[in-house]
Amino acid sequence: MTRYLVFISVGNMVRRVLKLIREESSNSEDHSDQVDSLRMNVAANVRCDSLRPIPELKNRLLEGFEELNTELEVASEEIAEQALQHIHANEVILTLGKSQTVEQFLISAADKGRKFQVIVAESAPNYQGQMLATRLAAAKIQTTLIPDSAVFAVMSRVNKVIIGTHRVLANGGLKAITGTNIVALAAKHYSVPIIVCASMHKLTPKHCSSADNEAFSQFASPQDSLRGLDGQIISKVDAYNPIFEYVPPELVTLFISNMGGNAPSYVYRLLSELYHPDDYEL
Secondary structure, eight states: OHHHHHHHHHHHHHHHHHHHHHHHHHHHHHTSOHHHHHHTTSHHHHHHHHTSOOTTHHHHHHHHHHHHHHHHHHHHHHHHTTHHHHOOTTOEEEEESOOHHHHHHHHHHHHTTOOOEEEEEOOTTTTHHHHHHHHHHHTTOEEEEEOGGGHHHHGGGOSEEEEOOSEEOTTSOEEEETTHHHHHHHHHHTTOOEEEEOOGGGBOSOOOSSTTOGGGOOBOOOHHHHTTSOHHHHTTOOOOOBSEEEEOGGGOOEEEETTEEEOGGGHHHHHHHHOOGGGSOO
C-alpha cells in the first residue's frame, strides 16, 4: 500500500515536470528566429526542429525543479498555516483515520492558542484513528476516540469535519480511506461542512465512474475484521476489506491546499494550471 501511495504522487509530479518542460520550451521557441517558425509548417522538419538544442533551457528547468521540490517539502506547513482561518474557538471537529496533514493542521491551530475539541473515529480494522488520537492528546488537544459505528450519533454535535485524502480526482471527488463516505453522508444529513486538507501533488486528472473502478480495487486482508469468530462461520463467509472508497464532490465543502482554499467545482481550473492535457495519461 505504501508503495502505491508513493507511485501516485510520483505520477502527478511527473506531470508537473512535463508541464514545466513544455512551458520552458515554448518560451524559448518564442524568442527563436522567424525562420524556425516557418520551418514548423513543413512536416518533415517538425521533428528536427523539436530536437534543436535550446540555450539556457537546462538552467531554467533546474530552477523549476527546485521550486517543485521546495513545494513538496513545505506543502503541509503551508496548509497548517491556514488553520486559524477555519478552526474557531470552542468548536467540535470530527476526523477519522490518521492523516499527517490533518494532524499538523489541528496541532498548528492548538499551538496558536485556539481551544477546540476533536472527535476521532478509530477507522477499523487498521485502527489508525487510535494513533491520531494519541498524538493529538499528547499535543494537549481535548480528544475523544469513538468507534466508527458512533459517527452518525455524534455528528449532531459536530461543527465541521476535517479529513485528509489519498487522492483528489478530476471532478472534485475523493479517493479516501474506507469509512470516509459514511462520515460525509452523515455530515450532509446534519448540514455539517466537510473540509479536506490535501497538498497539490494529490490532485490527479483521473476520474471515477463507479466504485469498482480499477483505481479503487486495492484490498487488504480481512483477518483483523474476522478475528474471534468461530472457524465454521469463517469458512462460510466471503469477506472483503477495501482500503479506499469514492466520495462524490457534492459531499465536499472545501479543499485546503498549499495554494489556498478552493471549492470542488474549481478543481478543473487547477488541473489546467498544473498539468498539460496531453499528459493526463502517462
